[in-house]
Amino acid sequence: MESVEIQIAGFGGQGVILAGMVIGRAATIYDTKHVTLTQSFGPEARGSACSVQLIVSPEPVLNPYLTHPHLLVAMSQEAYTRFVPDLRPGGLLLYEQDLIELEPLRSDITARGIPATRFAEELGRKLVLNMVMVGFVTGQTGLISPQAGRKSIADSVPKGTEKLNTSAFEKGLEYGRSLKSKVSPLTGKPPDIGRFFEDTEDFVRS
């Protein structure tokens, strides 16, 4: 496994930072990888856009900042528009399909959508869409193991909400796994991210 660069972005209130914290904590505390997480602190973070960046690596991370992400998790149209140009060719875009139109399209990436907000509403609280997305990331990439994800959620969410958040995670995980055999809706090809996740149990196989 090489270092994997991940960008998660959305608007304030969607739980973007918490999603990053859950993934980071899972990968480094429970999966024993090296993780460095940074988040946007600038004036842009005080407006509507919000983003968190992670580097997950088998080696200590030296440069804490992203160059070209392998994975973009987009939860709002603005986040998509702003960050999709940075995604490296062959990279994977996981997006909230009811909130984002893939415009402009990039033909050199794989894009997979999930109705995360709708799933969260069905579970009883729109707020947990971030954990649906974390589950989706897990199911699609194997970046973290499902067990690590569950433990990390228990550590990270407010007391009393563990069950709801875990259900959201399971929903996203299941959906992510169910999409695995499909080819990219954009390119008609399987995603070219396997090499980044090759030593993980949920390596994407098409």
Add this chain to the structure above:
Amino acid sequence: MDSAAVQAHDASGHDQAGRAGEFNLVSANPKSVLTGAHFMDGDHAACEGALAAGANFAAGYPITPSTEVVERFAARAPLVGATFLQMEDELASSIAILGAAWGGAKSFTVTSGPGFSLMMEHIGLAAMTETPCVFVNVQRGGPSTGLPTLPGQGDMMQARWGSHGDYEIIALSPNSPQECFDLMIEAFNLSERFRTPVMFMMDESVGHMTEKVVIPPADQIKIFPRRFTALPPNEYLPFDANGDGVPEMVKAGDGYRIHVTGLTHDERGYPALNWRSQQKLVSRLVGKIRGHADEITHCNEYLMEDAEVVLIAYGITSRVALAAVQKARQEGIRAGLLRPVVVWPFPEKRIRELASKAKAFVVVEMNLGQMVNEVERCAAGTKTVLIPHAGGNVHAPEEILQVIREVTQ
């Protein structure tokens, strides 16, 4: 590059516990130690380090990017029996921690560049009155209010020389959240060992990045206790040199007569405004640190055994410099990294040794040339190249690599 290659060789050659030599270290108080593996940012880790070190008083005027340190301290203080005061400004914050120290507390304050400037007066007062305390500066781009949410390393000379008059200072520079925890304990230990203010020179990158932080059990954390006197009040002199140049301390209110002043003073602490007293006092203040530089200095060295090109970098910059060193090694260039962990006193002895062997020094820092002047002074003619950066972002490793290639051609 296997991971063993990035393991640092601790150039000081002795562990932290051993550094205090003949002194009896005590274990940390378990109540204040959050033992376990955490995923936390550097600011929070610095706060936990302070708590583990025994800090029971902080005063601050919160400022980005340091706010999270005191935010966490304020939340944790009631649980561990500590006190946090949010003050009206940085002058008040920095004088409050001095007062708290004389009341027996282990104290610190937290700020960034603009507040650091306002604290200079009391850093000098702490040096003059030999008050153990820690000043945390999470550096952002400057001058003035500069870049509140982005990193800089422009306060390194200010940390050394910012207050007026002659004094020596101790400053540390962590490069990860883990080190924000570990080195904060060392900062407090050094402040107690030498009865001096210690500067904790973080940067926004290190403060705001989140990584794994392992906090050991309290009995594995060694604390340098305050050097309280065992003498009775009628024999005690508050500013007696006491063998190693560091006087023993008392707590205000314990029945000892103490007088603490920024004026030049004698062993009793009373003003003695003449050149002989000045010579004696200021020489001791400077000498207690310069004379123990070997004990205080602490560098990490990476891939240095056969290095022709020696990179010198501290704080967040040392990480991207190491990435460049690794790339250079892959190209067959014999590059290494010397990373001052304690930046003041400057590791001049080690750099003088290296100057006789190295072809060139390459100094990487997030300012337009500060510590490079110290390196040049010690390099004694060995080629020294600065890779500056005005702040706001880290250097790209490729940019550093390009300079390494050029100096070896």
